[in-house]
Amino acid sequence: MKSNFKRATLLLTGLMVGGKLFAQTADTTAAGNDYVKPFSGGSNLRTWSIGVHGGMLTPYTIFGTNSRQDFKNPTEQFGYGAYIKGQILPSLGIQADFLRGKVRGNNSQPDVAGNTIYSQYTTNINWSAALSANITLANINWRHDKPFIQPYLTVGAGNMNYTPKITTPGGQETNFKTDGKGSINEIFIPLGLGLKFDIAPGVNLDLGYTVNFVQSDNFDGFNSGSTNDRFSYAHVGLEFALGSRKKPQMATHNPVSSMRKEYLWENQQTKTLLQQQIDAEKAKNDQLRNDLNTTNANLAKLTTDSDGDGVVDVNDKCPNTPAGTKVDGSGCPLAKPVVYVTEEDKKVVKDAIKNLEFDLGKATIRAHSYPSLDRVANLLIDKNFSLKLAGHTDNTGSADLNMRLSKDRAESVKSYLVSKGANASRIEATGYGQTQPIATNKTAAGRQANRRVEFTLY
Structure with a gap:
């Protein structure tokens, strides 16, 4: 027993050291890179792998009790094996297994007189070959990019060549089969289960337990009872994925993680495309503004108003009027009238504010706003009022863009009123952008309230 335990310990140490060395020489650039384009087929994954393992063979199994087996006292013996596996689906692989080792048990069932017939049996497994389905239970993970543990089940069928030897209470050992070779094919x-631990890209630590159901009652060299013989194998081993180290192993690959990465990338690409479109529109707007500035500069040469009284120099009969002086159509100062703003006047302005709307993201006044603005223009003309226009926006977009938009909208209202006959020198248009909100910008209603042009009549 101590010898078997020592051999198993040495095997486990060798497997772990080998796995560590393999992990150190693996392509480190592939570590953490488990992305495979969804629905791109198995060519982007490693589907073949090989494994080696060693462990303990015993006639004891989790099915039934020792007292009902041909030999009542099982012992543990060393066994080893290997396999090659082809992964068909992320959760299903076909595996070819090979196993060798020795199975031993003591104290056979007594005869009718209560005497022990055999003191022990020893069966050498010369070789066994089986083809099994390997079912991975948890390679899809909704919490982590890559699962660390893969529980699995195996079930299959195969052929085994073994040589059972039995020993009498007197110590005489004989072959169960006396045809010369002493071996049996059966x-x-x-039927097994286990856990695989992902310890490096393409390297898995394999802990498994298998119960082998022999389809006869001669595995232990003693035909007793009506049930076939069986034995178990508990092992530890390493699995190595074959193929390019840049590709993830299908059995440990998490397709959910790849789908998430695909979604994030496409979302980022959409954002980038939208930003490019916004930048292109901004560039067009800047170009239009430059063209407009050039046109205005050319017009300014023909419409120069040196004293800034609202009357061009060619029509100004009173040049060099002090700044802020109210003038008539000839540019001459007017007597400053006494101005009274009535409640009816305030209502006209309030209606204009209420009905004022612009095209989305532009300074173009919508047509249904014209009637109320016309009444404001008539008020300015009839009573010679002054008017301050203050444009405001919400915080959507950049601060610079909002400042320009608020100024343009205030200027657009001024231009409309002047086009209806209002005195340009009595209208002041200013933009404040997003700097003076009157409601929260966290709600749609608040942002709507912040997008406004304020009219101050005086």
């Missing part, structure tokens, strides 16, 4: 069914 069909068996392996």
